[in-house]
Amino acid sequence: MAVAPPTRREFALVLALFLGILYYSNVHLGSSHISQTISPHSSTQLSTLHEKTPRVYETRLTWDDDEVPESKVLANVPGWSIIDRLYILRGVVYVVSDNPETVPDTWSMYSKGMEIFPGKAHEDSRLPGDEDIRIISTAEAKQLFGTGASIIDGVTYFVNDHPQFIRHYYHWSAELYFGFWRTYSSLDPSIPAEGNTTVPQPRHMFFNRLDAFRWRDPTDMNQLVLRSSFPDVTMEFRDDWDDRVKMNVPFVLERVVLADRSAAMRAYNFQRYQRTAAVPFALPGSVNWWMTIRNNVVQFAGMDLDDGSSTRDTPVITYISRQAWGRRTLIQEDHERLVKELYRLRDEHGWEVNVVLMEKMSRMEQIRLSVRTTIMMGVHGNGLTNLIWMRPTPRTTVMEFFFPGGFAHDYEYTARSLGITHYGFWGDASFTSPNVPVNAYPEGFQGNSIPLDAAAVGRLCFDRLTLSLEVDD
Ligand SMILES: *[C@@H]1O[C@H](CO)[C@@H](O)[C@H](O)[C@H]1NC(C)=O
Numbered sequence: 001m002a003v004a005p006p007t008r009r010e011f012a013l014v015l016a017l018f019l020g021i022l023y024y025s026n027v028h029l030g031s032s033h034i035s036q037t038i039s040p041h042s043s044t045q046l047s048t049l050h051e052k053t054p055r056v057y058e059t060r061l062t063w064d065d066d067e068v069p070e071s072k073v074l075a076n077v078p079g080w081s082i083i084d085r086l087y088i089l090r091g092v093v094y095v096v097s098d099n100p101e102t103v104p105d106t107w108s109m110y111s112k113g114m115e116i117f118p119g120k121a122h123e124d125s126r127l128p129g130d131e132d133i134r135i136i137s138t139a140e141a142k143q144l145f146g147t148g149a150s151i152i153d154g155v156t157y158f159v160n161d162h163p164q165f166i167r168h169y170y171h172w173s174a175e176l177y178f179g180f181w182r183t184y185s186s187l188d189p190s191i192p193a194e195g196n197t198t199v200p201q202p203r204h205m206f207f208n209r210l211d212a213f214r215w216r217d218p219t220d221m222n223q224l225v226l227r228s229s230f231p232d233v234t235m236e237f238r239d240d241w242d243d244r245v246k247m248n249v250p251f252v253l254e255r256v257v258l259a260d261r262s263a264a265m266r267a268y269n270f271q272r273y274q275r276t277a278a279v280p281f282a283l284p285g286s287v288n289w290w291m292t293i294r295n296n297v298v299q300f301a302g303m304d305l306d307d308g309s310s311t312r313d314t315p316v317i318t319y320i321s322r323q324a325w326g327r328r329t330l331i332q333e334d335h336e337r338l339v340k341e342l343y344r345l346r347d348e349h350g351w352e353v354n355v356v357l358m359e360k361m362s363r364m365e366q367i368r369l370s371v372r373t374t375i376m377m378g379v380h381g382n383g384l385t386n387l388i389w390m391r392p393t394p395r396t397t398v399m400e401f402f403f404p405g406g407f408a409h410d411y412e413y414t415a416r417s418l419g420i421t422h423y424g425f426w427g428d429a430s431f432t433s434p435n436v437p438v439n440a441y442p443e444g445f446q447g448n449s450i451p452l453d454a455a456a457v458g459r460l461c462f463d464r465l466t467l468s469l470e471v472d473d
Contacts, residue, residue: 061085061252062148068141071095074255076104079264080183080280083109086158086253087141087149091208091245093133096141106133111262113160113209126262149250154203155184156253157233160260161207163214169221170385174414176259177225178388179277181293182417184257186283194305195291202257204234208241221385224363228300229293273409274439281417290418294389301367315395315465316352317342318369320378320386324357328379329448330401337454345461358383375399375461379450384411392419397464401425401452406445407437423460428453430460 063069073095074082081104087094093110097103110133111126136144157180165171188197205226207215212235216222226233244251264276272278295305319342323329330338339355346353354373358366370376370386377399378384387398398415402408404426415422416433423430424437431437444450 058153059150060148061151063142064147067138068096068145070097070138071103073103075183075186075283076108077183077264077279077282078108078267078270079260079262079276080179080283081109081258082183082187082255083253083258084255086256086258087145087250088244088253089144089250090248091241092131094141094144094250095133095135096138097135098137100135100137103135106135107266108263109133109258109260110160111260113162113260113262115162115164116262116265123262123265145250149252151254152204152251153254155200155255155257156204156206157184157202158206158208158253158256158258159210160258161209161262163210165261166207166210166215167217167222168382169217169219170382170410172215172217172222173225174385174388174410175275175277177293178290178414178417179264179280180257180259182277182285182289183259183280183283185289185292186280186285189284189286191286191288191292193288193291195288195293195295197292201230202233204236206236206241208238210237211239212237219359219363221363221366224300224367225293225297229296273413275409275413278409278413278417287419290388297367298371298389301364301371303368303371314350314352315374316354316369316372317345317375317461318354318356318373318377320358320376320381320383321355322379322381322383324359325381326448328381328446328450330379330450330452331448334450334452334454338452338457341454341458342461345458349462349465351465358386375464377401377457380406380408380411385414387411387415387420388418390418390420395464396420398422399425399430399457399460401450403442403444403447403450404429405440405442407440409436409439412436421464425452425457427451428456430456 061069069085071086071094072084074084076082083095085096087096095103095109106128110128112128112132114126116122116126159166159176161176166176184199184202185191185197188199191197215235215237259276261276264270264279267279269278269282270276298305319338321335323332323335329335342353342355345351354369356369361369366386367389370389371391373390374393374395375397376384376387376390379401384398384400390396390398396419398411398420400411400422402424406426407424412422412424412433421432423432
């Protein structure tokens with residue numbers, strides 16, 4: 001028996017039923033999707049991805065008929081400044097103020113950012129002019145800027161330096177970054193050893209005179225230090241600066257930490273220590289100021305923050321050898337005697353001794369070893385930059401070997417500013433702050449016959465590791 005074909009009416013009913021199911025399931029899927037995006041879980045994880053109420057983006061600081069909001073200099077020592085609302089138009093930096101006597105001199109904030117050569121004539125040629133930086137009144141600002149400026153929000157670290165002193169682990173980590181963080185963290189003088197701070201992370205880094213490929217150092221340490229301490233900072237270089245110049249509109253930096261090497265060089269602390277990062281130590285600050293950065297880098301390297309902190313742990317002596325460099329090395333026999341002496345200490349006292357060539361270690365290995373090290377030693381050189389990851393304790397020590405009569409404050413000042421004891425060696429003589437010599441680079445400083453008395457180094461290791469045990473814990 002043949003089945004009768006469906007009537008038009010039956011067909012329409014089935015179709016309506018089908019569409020109904022489709023509609024219902026759609027609504028159902030849609031609502032479950034919505035409830036997922038507003039679940040507390042996703043909103044606590046990434047709360048910045050959603051605005052509760054729709055609004056337009058705040059891209060412009062506008063003043064219309066009012067006065068242009070004034071700049072405010074929160075801190076300044078030569079070469080290091082913190083400024084709120086710094087304006088930039090066509091590549092010129094503007095500090096807006098109706099009380100110019102309260103604004104530091106332009107030379108102490110900014111320069112022409114040229115390559116640095118010694119001598120008064122060169123120094124004077126780097127002084128800034130009206131084409132570089134100007135202090136203007138709110139009325140002048142209104143004439144120049146019009147009714148508003150584009151906002152660059154958050155904190156920007158702005159480096160007005162020639163590429164000369166950037167592509168180097170020491171100059172980056174122990175000068176630019178060190179000085180930046182010492183300046184910026186002066187806004188929070190109560191940072192505890194845990195590194196907790198009330199100052200927000202910087203958002204941007206501007207280099208107006210540097211091409212993008214010119215900030216990385218040959219050992220790739222600069223990148224690691226930046227990306228591990230501030231993972232989300234964005235960087236702008238000379239071409240980005242030029243883009244902004246060509247846009248022909250004013251930009252306003254909400255808060256800027258401004259670094260200028262040439263300006264810093266005019267400060268007493270630079271002339272005394274030959275370190276630009278020595279200058280911001282005149283600002284208020286916590287003794288734990290560096291721990292915010294250090295702890296992030298240490299954790300990034302997979303280390304526990306407590307590593308190296310206990311004076312009950314086995315002490316770790318690390319000798320960073322430069323003997324394979326062929327420049328600025330110990331007399332070979334003195335190097336061999338030192339290694340023997342350190343192994344004697346290891347065998348007699350059970351201390352850990354590492355004799356290392358930093359250039360043969362990975363970046364992570366260098367950091368991990370430095371974190372655990374109690375006494376770091378070596379001839380004056382870039383390998384000692386790793387002292388910035390050591391844990392400052394009463395017995396933490398850096399021993400730096402120089403050609404007799406020679407001295408540079410680089411690692412001495414760096415160690416001291418972190419609360420780490422530093423000793424310089426000239427053969428069998430040693431010295432420590434405040435009895436340190438002035439900078440000197442005699443004949444032989446860079447040579448390969450630097451003398452050292454291994455027994456004197458051994459005695460000081462013993463003193464440092466046993467004496468501090470009595471006073472600590
Ligand atoms: C530091 O911050 C961490 C995490 O935010 C917190 O657990 C810790 O208690 C804080 N420590 C201090 C000393 O404020």
